[in-house]
Amino acid sequence: MKKWNEYLWIFSALYLTLGFFNILFAWIGMICFITPLLLSIIGKGKLYCNSYCGRGQLFELLGDRLKLSSNRNIPAFLRSKWFRYGFLVFFMTMFGLMIFSTYLVFNGSNNLKEVVTLLWTIQLPWNWTNTSSVSPWIAQFAFGFYSVMLTSTILGLLTMIFFKPRSWCVYCPMGTMTQGISMLKYKKEINKIR
Amino acid sequence: MKKAMVNQTECVACGVCKKVCPRQAITIFHGIYAEVNEDLCVGCRKCEKACPASVIQVVQKEVKA
Ligand code: SF4
Numbered sequence: 603m604k605k606w607n608e609y610l611w612i613f614s615a616l617y618l619t620l621g622f623f624n625i626l627f628a629w630i631g632m633i634c635f636i637t638p639l640l641l642s643i644i645g646k647g648k649l650y651c652n653s654y655c656g657r658g659q660l661f662e663l664l665g666d667r668l669k670l671s672s673n674r675n676i677p678a679f680l681r682s683k684w685f686r687y688g689f690l691v692f693f694m695t696m697f698g699l700m701i702f703s704t705y706l707v708f709n710g711s712n713n714l715k716e717v718v719t720l721l722w723t724i725q726l727p728w729n730w731t732n733t734s735s736v737s738p739w740i741a742q743f744a745f746g747f748y749s750v751m752l753t754s755t756i757l758g759l760l761t762m763i764f765f766k767p768r769s770w771c772v773y774c775p776m777g778t779m780t781q782g783i784s785m786l787k788y789k790k791e792i793n794k795i796r
Numbered sequence: 797m798k799k800a801m802v803n804q805t806e807c808v809a810c811g812v813c814k815k816v817c818p819r820q821a822i823t824i825f826h827g828i829y830a831e832v833n834e835d836l837c838v839g840c841r842k843c844e845k846a847c848p849a850s851v852i853q854v855v856q857k858e859v860k861a
């Protein structure tokens with residue numbers, strides 16, 4: 603029997619689809635941001651990655667079962683510490699800028715911009731949802747956060763195709779952060795062994 | 797005997813190896829790296845093939861006396 607958590611890929615796929623119809627669903631994605639961090643902070647290591655991440659499962663499904671992956675080894679630089687931590691810093695910087703533009707809408711300096719930005723450069727107009735029911739900053743954050751989620755999915759799909767199915771997990775900022783937190787937390791135990 | 801060996805300084809602790817191992821020989825040490833229980837490992841290479849970071853190698857090991 604399959605366990606419930608083996609179906610979390612459905613949640614990830616549904617999440618991306620819902621964002622197409624109503625951008626405000628993007629907020630649900632905060633779960634995938636906060637849960638892994640909380641779990642590693644309370645000492646559960648990478649439990650989220652190891653058992654509950656729907657995105658990882660989705661890449662496995664597409665790459666392994668649907669055979670969309672070429673299964674090649676990932677190039678050494680992509681798995682180097684430099685790249686992994688560098689990508690984390692870049693990602694968090696872009697995340698910070700996104701929060702800042704949300705703030706500018708919140709305090710009234712900027713107007714709501716209804717675009718989803720792919721790969722931090724390509725702007726797609728996304729103005730078919732009516733967001734007037736919420737404050738503009740709530741909508742602005744949704745656009746920004748959905749951009750982050752869609753961009754990382756696209757990068758993940760590309761490396762899923764070119765390398766092994768879950769190559770994204772090698773440089774996924776959430777994975778790097780949760781491993782980093784675990785390392786800080788269990789420094790003593792590692793030193794004992796090494 | 798052939799056994800799986802993990803390069804633990806480069807392991808990203810994603811848990812893919814643990815998931816594919818038919819012998820439940822792998823655990824993820826506190827979310828930091830994968831550990832192989834050599835008593836359980838049968839050297840089937842499933843983990844080696846699946847590891848997205850390519851940090852597992854199945855190697856010949858001396859049999860313990
Ligand atoms: S590394 Fe990222 S995508 Fe992979 S399982 Fe962890 S959170 Fe999910």
Ligand code: SF4
Pocket residue numbers: 802806807808809810811812813814824829830846847848849850851852
């Ligand atoms: S699959 Fe590879 S990178 Fe992931 S936990 Fe296992 S050994 Fe580490």
Ligand code: SF4
Pocket residue numbers: 799800816817818819820821822832836837838839840841842843844854
């Ligand atoms: S070689 Fe096979 S039995 Fe040994 S750890 Fe890897 S998957 Fe498990």
